[in-house]
Amino acid sequence: MLNKLSSRWHGHQAQNTPRPAYLLIADIIADGINSGEFLPRDRLPPLRDLALSLSLNYTTVTRGYAEAKRRGLIDSRPGLGSYIRGKVPSMPLSGGSSYEMTMNSPIEPGEDLAQAISEGAINLFTQQNILSLLRYQDFGGHADDKAMAKVWLEKQLPPVNVEEVLITPGIHSALVGLLTLLCRKGGSVCVSDLIYPGLKAIASQLNITLQSLPCDEDGPLPRAFEHQCQTGHISALYINPTLQNPTTLTLPLRRREALADVASRYSIPVIEDEAYAALMTEHIPSFSELIPELTWYITGMSKCFGPGLRTAFVKGPGKRNTQLLAGALRALNVMASPITNALASQWIQDGTADRVLGSIRAEAGIRQKLAADILRPFNLRASPEGFHLWLLLPRHLHWNPAEVAVKLRELGVSAVSSAAFCTDNNPPDALRICLGGAWSRAICSENLQTIAHVLAHPEHYHSIVL
Template sequence: MYKAQIERWKKAVEEKGKYPTYKLLADLIEQDIETGKLQPQDKIPPMRDLAEIVGINYSTASRAYAEARKRGLIESITGAGTFAKGKVPAIKPSLAPYELTMNMVIEPAIPTLVDEIKDVAISTISQGSLYKMLRYQEHGGSTLTKELVKQHLLRKADHISLSQLVISQGVHQILSALVTQLCDEQQVICVDSLTYPGIKSIAAQLGKRLHALERDHDGPLVSSFEDACKTHQVAALYLNPTMHNPTCTSISRSRREALVDVALRYSINIIEDDVYEPLAENPAPSFAQLAPELTYYVSSLSKCFGPGVRFGFVACPTRRAAEHTNGALRSLNVMSVPIMEMIVSNWLREGTVDRMIQSIRREANARQQIIYDQLHGIALNMEENAFHFWLKFPKTVSWHPTELAIELRSKGISSVASVAFATDNHPPHAMRVCFGGPFNRSDVTEQMQRLKETLFEPPHLNQTRY
C-alpha cells in the first residue's frame, strides 16, 4: 500500500544532490501533508520498508522520522505504527456562531451595578461634546484612555510606557493586525495543540500557517517549542496563559520561564492573549514581565465586563513596534470607536469596571460550587473565578464529543467539542462547557443535572436528532 508513495520518495532521494537524506525525507512528508497526499491518520511506511525500498540504511530512516516528529508532522503509536498528523485545521464556519455565543461572560444581576453602568454611559453621552465624539480620532487611542488602561487593567504589564500602548476594537482585530505584521509567507506561528479558535480562523483567513505544539497539563511543552524553532521559521509564539481557553488551566511560572528562555535564545516574538487575567486572584508573572523585549501583551474587557463593548488594547515591546501595530490596525478598522472609548474611560475612572470584575468573581465561584456538587466524581478542569470548565469524558461515556456538544446545546447547555480548539488533528475526548451569560444559579443547577444525565445516556437514544 506504500509502494507508490515510497517510489516518489526514492526518486527524490536519488536526485537530491548533497542535501542530507534524512532532512529531504522529512521535507517530502511535509510536502505530502501540505498537498493533501497524506491526510490526518494516514499510515506512514514502516522504517524498515522505507530503508529497503529507497536504498538507505535503517539509521537514516530512523533519523528522518525523528526529524518529522520534531516538526510535528507524524506520531508513532506503540503496536500500531506511525501516522500523519496533517495540517492544522481551520475552524469551520459552521462552528463560528457557537464560539461567539458559548463563552459568554457572567452577567451579575445586581440592580445597583446595572444602574451604575447605565448612568455612567448616559452621562458620558449627555455631558460630552457630541460632534467631538463623532469625528475622526487619534489613532491608537487617546492619552487619557491609555493612562486609565495602564492604571486599572495593566497590572501584569505596568512597566510599559503610554507610547507602547495601542487601543483598538477588541482582541480579535489586534490579533489580526499582529499576525499580518509579524508573520510572512515562509514563517509559522507556534500555538498550543488546544487553542482559542479565533487564532485558527484568523490564520486561515490571512493564509498564515500555524504549528501545533505538544502539551501537557501545564501548557505547551518546552521541548516541542524548541524543536519548532530548530526546524521551522517561527514568527511568533501565541499563548493564552491564564484560565486557558479551552482547558481552564494556567501556565505555571516555571513553564513560563522555560518557554521565555527558548524565545529569547531564538529571538521569537510572543503574543500573550491574557483576556482572563483580570479575573485571576494571584496570576503568575506575565510573559510581558518575563520577556518585555519580545512580548505583545493583549487584553480587553470581553471576559471581565462584556464582549459587546468591543474595547481592547495591546502593550507592545517597543515604541517602534507600537507604531507598526497601530499602522496595521488603522488599515483594518481606521480607529477605535470614540463614543465607546469615552464611556470605557469613565467606567474605569469611576471604578465601575473594578466593581463588575469583583461581582463576576463572586458569582463565578458560587456557580462553581453548584457544578462541583452536581458533577461530583467527573474529571474536569476549572480554576477559581472562571466561568468555563474543561470536561474530560469518563471511559464509560460512548458519545463522540461533537455529537454530545450538539445534543447539549439543544438542551440549553453552552458546550463546544474539543475539535473546535484542536490544532494537531488529534482532539481529545473532551469539551468546553461555559456557565456564564445571563443564567442564574437555578439555571446552572438544572443545566448540570441535564449534562450529567445526558453524558451517561447511550447516544443511540438521540439518533433521530441528527
C-alpha cells in the first residue's frame, strides 16, 4: 500500500497539481478506491512511514488521513491503524459527515479514557438485566438513574430534591418541551442578541417569537428585560449564563442578580441552559439558586463527555411544575432511552465521567493557549476552560463573516458565521471557532494557523472580500 500511494503521489506531483498536500492525499485515496486498486480493509501505511516516503511533515500526512476519514474513505482504530473503508458514495454524505464544521463538539478523550469508557459499558451490560433496559419506563428516568442525575447536578447546585429532577434525551429535547409548555398560551421568549442556534430553530418550528435583548460586556441589559416585561407578553427568559455559545461570556454575579430580580418581580420563568457549566472550576451562583421558584435548570452530558451521549438533566421549580414538564415531554419523546440513561449513570457512578470532564478541561486549556498565541494579532474572546472561541474580524477589511466561514470550511477549518446566532438582524463581524472538532492538537494548531493566514493575507483570498 505504501508503494501504491507513493506512486500515485509522484504521478500527481509530476502534473504540478496545485491542491494542498493534505487534500491531495485524500484525493489519491479516493482515486484508488474508485479505480478498484484500493480494496475495503486494505491497511494504510503508518503516518510516519508515509510522511517519510512522500517527503512531507507528519502533521500534513495526519491531516490528509483525517480529511479522508471525514469523507468516509477510511476508518481508524486505536491500536489497529487506518484502513480503507470502501467505495466512495456517488452522492456527498448529507447526514452528519461534516458535523465538526458547524457543531460545537467537545474534545475527545485519549486512549486511556476510551478504555475506561469501554470497561464501564462492559460492566454495565454484564451486571444489568439487559431486558429491563429494553422495556418502557416512566418518563423522567428510573429511580437509580435519577439518583445519579442528582449527583451530577449537585456538582453545580446545592442539594437537589430528586422529585424535581427529570432525565431527558438531550438538552435540545428539554428545550422543545419547555417552550411547548411555557408558550402554549402564547407569548414571547426574551433572549440575548446572540444565542445557541438550536433555540432559534425550535422557536421557528413552534412559531414562537424571540425578543432580542441588547447586551453589554456583562450580558443582557436588565433594563431592556424589564421593559419587555412591562410592555410585552413575555412567557420566559432563556439564558446561557456560563461559557455562552457563541461569545464564551460567563455572566458575572451582579448581572445574574439584576436579571433574576426583574424575573422575580414579574414572575417570569427562567430557562437556564447550563450546557457548559461543568467545565468551569469557579462556581458562580446560578439562577436556580437565586430564584429557584422560577428557574428551569438544564445541564447535560454532551458537552462534557461526548455528543453521542444524548442525556440531559432538568431541575424544575418545584415538584408540580416538574410533573407538568414530564407530561409535555412524554407527549413529545415518550421517554429517554433507558440504555443511554444507564450508561450515563454507570460512568457517573464509577468516576469515568469526572475523568473525561477533567481531560476535556485540561486539553481545552492547552488549545486555548495555542489559539491565544497563534491569533495574537487579532481580537478574540475566549475562556481557558471552554473549547470554543469568538473571533472578531478586523474591521478595516469589511469582510462578510458568512463568506469568510465558507472559505475557512473549504480549507478544513471549523467556523460558523455570527448570523447563525443572531436574534436582532444585526450580526457582528465575527466567527465562532470550535477547538474540539480537530481530533489532535497538531491539527488544531494547523487549523488556527490557517485562520491567521487568511486574516493576515486577505489578498490571497480576494474572492471573499466584499
